[in-house]
Amino acid sequence: MLSYNPKTTEELENWVFSEVRFDPLALGKCEAIMSLGNGYMGLRSATEEPYIGEKRNLFVNGTFNKFDEFEVSELPNAADLTKLDIRIDGRRLSLEVGTVTVYERRLNLRDAELVRCFVWEHSGKKIGFVFRRFVSLDHLHQIGFRVEIRLLAGGANLSISSGIDGQVTNSGSQHFHEGEKRIYDKTYLELIQTTTESKIDFVLGAVHELKVNGHKAEIAPKMDIDRRRVGVTYTLDLAEGDTLVFEKLATVYTSRDKEFPEGTTLETIRQTALKTLKEMRLAGYDELFRRHRAAWSAVWERYNFSIKSASSFDLLALRFAIYHLVAMTPAHDHRMGIGAKGLSGEGYKGHSFWDTEIFILPFYIYSNPAIARSLLEYRYLGLEGARAKARDNGYAGAMYPWEAAWPSDGEVTPVWGAVDVVTGEQTKIWSGFIEQHITSDIAYAVWHYYQATGDRDFMNRCGFEMIFDTATFWASRLEWDEAEQRYEINDVVGPDEYKEHIDNNAFTNYMAHFNIELAKQYYYALQEEDMELFQRLNAKLNLEQAISEWETKGGLIYLPQPNREGIIPQDDTYLLKKQIDLTPYKRQARVGSIFDDYNLDQVGEMQISKQADVLMLFFLLEDRFRPDVKKANYDYYEEKTLHDSSLSMSTHCILANDLGDRTLAYELFRRAAEIDLGPYMHSSDAGIHSASLGGVWECVVMGFAGVRMLGGELHLNPRLPQQWEELSFPLYWQGRRLEIVLDHSNLHIRTEEPGEMELLVHGQRIRFNQELQYRYQTY
C-alpha cells in the first residue's frame, strides 16, 4: 500500500512516497519503483532480510553478456550486496512473523535515499530498526548501507551475516564464471566475477563498521567463503536500550568502465577498488551520503520543474519520472543506451528500443542536450550492428536492431515469448525480424535533436551519416508494386504490435518516406555547405549512387491517405477486420488481459490495437496532417486501443490535449504516471517503464505546455489541465536555457543568455531578448 506525499517536513513536500504496510505478496512493486541508480549502475530495492518472491538485482550499464548461443545478450545480474541475515536470539528477522508497528519504507527523491523503519516485537522483545541506503551520484562506484537497531525492550543476542553473493542469476541464467573470493585483513571482502562470453571483469568489494551506542565495536567476524559467495558474520550481545549502528560500504567496478582503458590489468582494477573501499571506510556512511546528496541537489537545480496542482501527486509523479531517468541514464558513457526497464529489473534484458528516441530523448533534448547527444552517439556506434543486420537480411545501409545491447551486438530481440493460450506453445516474437520502423525513428531523433539544438558538430561527426545510411536501408527495403505503380513496405509489424505481418503500415511507410526525404535534403545541403564533409561521406557511403535511389523511389512510396470518413488505414487490412466490444479489456487492472481469451493470431484478426499507431504518426509528423483528419482518426482509433503498451498513454494524452479533450488528456497523464507509481501491485515487477516515464515529461511539456519543434521553430501552445494552477520548467533551445513559467493565461520566459530569440505561442510569432511576459486568451 503506497502513500504519496506522506506527512513530512515542508521542505520535502512532493519529494517522498512511501509504502505504509508491508505486503509479502507484492515485493516487486517497491523493489522496482524504489530502485536506486546513478546511470552507471542500478540497484533494485530488495529488503535486507530475505523473503520468498524477492528479486535482488544489481546491474551495471553496458556490461552485456550472452548466456549461450540460444539466448540474446542481456545485462547480467551482478553479485548481491543487499542481503543481510539478521538474527535475534537465533531467530531470523522477518516481517511475516511477530508484530510490526510504525512501518514505513520511503523513497526520498530529492536525496535519492531509501529509508525503511519499523518496530518489531517478537518473543517479548521489542526492537526498532532503521535501514538506509544510497547508490552514490557523487562517486559512481559507491553504495552505502546503514542499519540502526535499537533494543527498545529486552536485551538480545544479535547476529548479522553480510557479504557478496554471486549465486544470483538472471531468472536462472548465470552470466558469470565463479571467479575469485577473498577477505583482506579479515575486513575487506572482495568477489571478482567475469562474464562468460563478453569477458567483462566485475570487482565487487564490501567493508563493515559497527558502532554500539556511538562507540566503535571491534568484533572479529566469522568468515565464510562458499561457492560464488564471500561473507562475514558478526555476533554480539546487546542490552535493553543499546543501539547498534551497522554500516556496509560497497564498491562496484568493471573492466568495461570508461576510466579503465583497453589493456588495463585486473590487478589495477582491484587496487583501485580496494583504495576506494578503504577511503569509504574512513569517511563513513554519513559523509559519503552528504556528498551524494550534494550531487543530487545539482541535478534538481537543473531539472527545476514545478507544478501547482490541486493534486500534489502530479508534481511528485513528474519528479518520480525524472528521478528514474537520471538513475537509469548512462550520462557518463556514450557507448551505452537506456534499457526499457532502466536498471530496475530483468525485464527486456537492459535492451534499448525506440522507447529511447521517441519517448525519452525529447526530455534530454529540451532539458539536457549533452545527454541527448551521448544517447545519439550510442546509436552512431550502433551503426556497426545496424549495417550487419541489413547485410544479414539482404538489404543495404543501416537497419537498426529492434532491440539493442552493446553497439556491435546488432539485433538482440529474443525469439520466443509468452504462452499461446490456444496451442500451448510459446509465441514467436516477430519484432526482431520485421518491426522495422525503429530505423526511421532513430533518423527522426537525430533530426529532432539537430533542429532543437543546432549542434552541427554532432551532425558532422555522426548525424548525417546516420540519416544517409538509414535512408539507404529504406531504399533497398522498398518493394515495387507493378499493378499500383508504387513502392510498398510489406510484411512488417508497426508500433501496434497486435498486428503482425501486415502490409503498408501507415506509420512505417510515412516514416520511411520522411527518412528518405530528409536524406535528400541533407544531401543537397551538404554539397552546398560543406563539400569536404560531403566528399568524405560520399567516399564512405557512396552517396552519389544512393541519391539516385532516393530520388527514384522516395516520391513513389505509398502513403496511405484518409478514406471517405477521414480515416487513415493503419495498414492494408485493418479496416476490414472484425470489431468486438472491448469494454471489459479497456477496464483491465493489468495489461494484456485480452490474451486470457484470445491468442495473438486471433487478436490480429480484429480491430484491436495494443497502442497508438496512426496517432503516433500525427505526433511525430504533426504538420503533415489536417486537424479534421487527426480528430476523425483519434475518435476512430482511441476506442480500439487497449493501451497494453506503456508507450501509448502519453501519445494519446498529447493528442487529446491538442484536440481539446482536456479531461481525457489529464486522465491519460494520470494513468501514464500511475503505470509505475500507481496502486497496481504487479505492473512494475520486471522493472519500471522507462518510456512511460519519458512520456510523463512529454505529457507535461509537449502536451500541457504544448512545446513543439515545427519546421525548425519553437512552438508553445500552453493548455494546462484545469486542475493545474501553474507550471514552470526549464527548456533548452538552440543552446539557450529558458526558464518557463505559465498558467492559464500568462507565459513568462527568462534566459540568462543574451540575444534575440523567436518562438510561436499559439501560432503567434514572438521575439524577445532574455525575458518575455506574454498574456494569452484563457482556454
Add this chain to the structure above:
Amino acid sequence: MLSYNPKTTEELENWVFSEVRFDPLALGKCEAIMSLGNGYMGLRSATEEPYIGEKRNLFVNGTFNKFDEFEVSELPNAADLTKLDIRIDGRRLSLEVGTVTVYERRLNLRDAELVRCFVWEHSGKKIGFVFRRFVSLDHLHQIGFRVEIRLLAGGANLSISSGIDGQVTNSGSQHFHEGEKRIYDKTYLELIQTTTESKIDFVLGAVHELKVNGHKAEIAPKMDIDRRRVGVTYTLDLAEGDTLVFEKLATVYTSRDKEFPEGTTLETIRQTALKTLKEMRLAGYDELFRRHRAAWSAVWERYNFSIKSASSFDLLALRFAIYHLVAMTPAHDHRMGIGAKGLSGEGYKGHSFWDTEIFILPFYIYSNPAIARSLLEYRYLGLEGARAKARDNGYAGAMYPWEAAWPSDGEVTPVWGAVDVVTGEQTKIWSGFIEQHITSDIAYAVWHYYQATGDRDFMNRCGFEMIFDTATFWASRLEWDEAEQRYEINDVVGPDEYKEHIDNNAFTNYMAHFNIELAKQYYYALQEEDMELFQRLNAKLNLEQAISEWETKGGLIYLPQPNREGIIPQDDTYLLKKQIDLTPYKRQARVGSIFDDYNLDQVGEMQISKQADVLMLFFLLEDRFRPDVKKANYDYYEEKTLHDSSLSMSTHCILANDLGDRTLAYELFRRAAEIDLGPYMHSSDAGIHSASLGGVWECVVMGFAGVRMLGGELHLNPRLPQQWEELSFPLYWQGRRLEIVLDHSNLHIRTEEPGEMELLVHGQRIRFNQELQYRYQTY
C-alpha cells in the same frame, strides 16, 4: 526436532522417523535425510510451499555437466517439480505464520513414501493438509505427489500454482540451456532442458488431477510460460467440510538413459515421456504408489536385516542406511557410480570417491553382488580417465581420479575450498593432485569382490586389467631413495587429509605394495590358468615388461614398521610433530571446529588426524599386523583423531570391537548412525553421507558380527554389543545366499543352495551343508 519410531502401527515399527516440529532454520536436515530416490534419480525433500533457505534438488544419476572451463563436472540440478504456491484467500500458505497443530513430516522407509500433515489456522480458517510423495522404484522415470486439503472450519478460495521450474541452479551455476516449454492440450506440461557442455537432453513432464469430495473437478487452469519455466494455476472455491485432492504426476527422462541408444532422437524421448505421463494420469497416484510399494517390498525381502536391541534406534538406523543406499545406487546402469552425498544434495557434486569401494562396496559384495559388480564395472570404464590422468602426470598405467564423474572425465576434484582463517584466501584442495591411494583402494575392492564372489567372468572382462594397470601406475610412481636403498612414495595426502605433502604415508605405501604384489600373483596365475586371456592382456598392457618392473620394485617398497613403542608412523614426520589438547574439538557439535582456531597449514604441523589412517590399514590388511601392534596404534591414534570425516567412525568402531572395547564400539556405531539421522541440525545440509551409511552396515556386519574375508575364506567373529539381544542378516558368499542369525552365544546359518560350505567362526573351521547351528563362548 526428530522423533525415531514415532507411535505408529506395529507393522511399521522401526520403519519410520518424523520431524515433529517445523523449524524454518533447519530445512536442510529433513530435505536431505528424507530425500527420495530410486538410483536413477534423487529428489531432495524440500516442502511444496517455499521457504527462505530451502534447496530444491533433482538429480539424475550420471548426467554430469561442466559449467565452464574453470569448474569441474557435476550433477546438474534439474528443473524443480516439487514447488507449489498454495494460496488460501490470496494468502500464501506458510508454516511461519498462523497456528500449526498436529504437525508431522515422516519418512516411511518401508514404503519409501514421504508424508507431511498438519492443521493450519489463519484468519479464522482451519484447514487440514496431507502431502504425500514418492519417487517410483517400480518405474524409474516416475514421481508422484498428492496433496489433500480439507476445510475444517470456514470456506475459502484456493489457488494452487504448479509446474516445472528450470530457474534452479547448482548454487548459482546453471547447467542447462533454456530449452523448450510447452503445454499439450492445456493438460500435459513439458520442459526440455539440455546440458550446456555434455549436451544431455532432459525431458520433464507433469500432469495434474483435481478431485473435490471424491469427484473429478474439471477446472481449466491459467497457463504460464516464463523464462525457463512452465506452469499452471488452478483456482477454486471450497466450502467448509470440502476436501480437495490435488495430484501431480511427473516424468523424468534424459538422453543419457540406457533405454535410449546412441542416436535416439529427442522426439522419440518426448513421445516416450508423454506416453508414460498419459498412462500415469489414467492410473492415478494410488495405483502408481501401490506398484512402487511392491517394488520396495521386494527390496526389503532381500535386505531382511533384523536387530533386537534395547534401543529401537539401532535397527531403524540400519534400515535408514540401506534405504538411502538403494535410493542412491544406480543399479540400473554400470556407467555410473555413487556420489559421496548420493543424490540428496549438491555436496561433492555427485562425484565418486574411495567411499564407494571401501565403505559402500562391502555392503553390496555381501548383500547384492550383482550391484557390486556393476559398481566395479563403472571403475573399469573409468580406466579411460585413469590412464589419461596417469599420462597427464607423467606416469604409466591407470591412476584413478580422486573424484570421478562420467567415466571418461578423468580427474574432477575441484581445486579451491573453504576460507583460510589466517590469510583470508581460499584453501587449495590437494586431493585431486596427490591423494593417490584411491588407485590401490580400487584394486583392493576388485580383489575383495572376487574373493567373496568367485566371479571369474568379471575378472576376465575387467578385474585383471584393472589390477595390472593400477600396479603399473604404482611401479611408475615409486621414487628410489639411494641412501636408504628403497622405493618411497613422497609428497602425498593419505586418508588423513589434515596432513598434506607428506612422505611415505603408511597407508599409501602398504596399499601400493599390496596392489603390486596382487598383480604379480595374478600375472603368474593367469599364465597357468588362462593363456589366451593372458596373451590378450599382455598385448594390451605389455605385461611382460610390467612384470619386471613389479618384480624389481615391489619388494623394495618402504613399508613403515612399528617403532619401539609399537607405533607405525603415519608418515615420515607425524610422530615428530607437536601435540595439543584436543578435548574441546573432540566434543565438537559440528565437524571441522579446529579450523575456527587454526588453518590447515597449522593443523598440518600438529599430531591431529582428521580420520582413521593407520587404523584403516589394519582394517583392510588385517592379517598383516600383529594384535599388539594394532592395540598400541589404536590407543595412540584414536585420541589424536577428530573424526572430522564421516568415514572415520565405522573403522574405529570395528577396530574397537576387535580389540574388545565394546562400549566404545557401540558408541561409535551410534555416532556413525547419528551423522545423518542424529539431532545435529546442519550436518546433512549438503546431503547425506553415503560412506557413513555404508559404514553403519560395516559396523553391524563386519564389526559386531565380525564378518571378514581373510585369505579367501569367510570368517565370522561375532561380538554383539551388550545392548543387543539378536542380530540376523543375509550374506552372500561365493554365489550362495546365507541367512545368518546370531546372539551372544549362538550362531545359526541357513542357505537354500545345497553343497558343502566352509567358514571360520572365532577361528574355528566349520563345515556345513545348508544349515548350521553353532554355539560359542559368550563374550
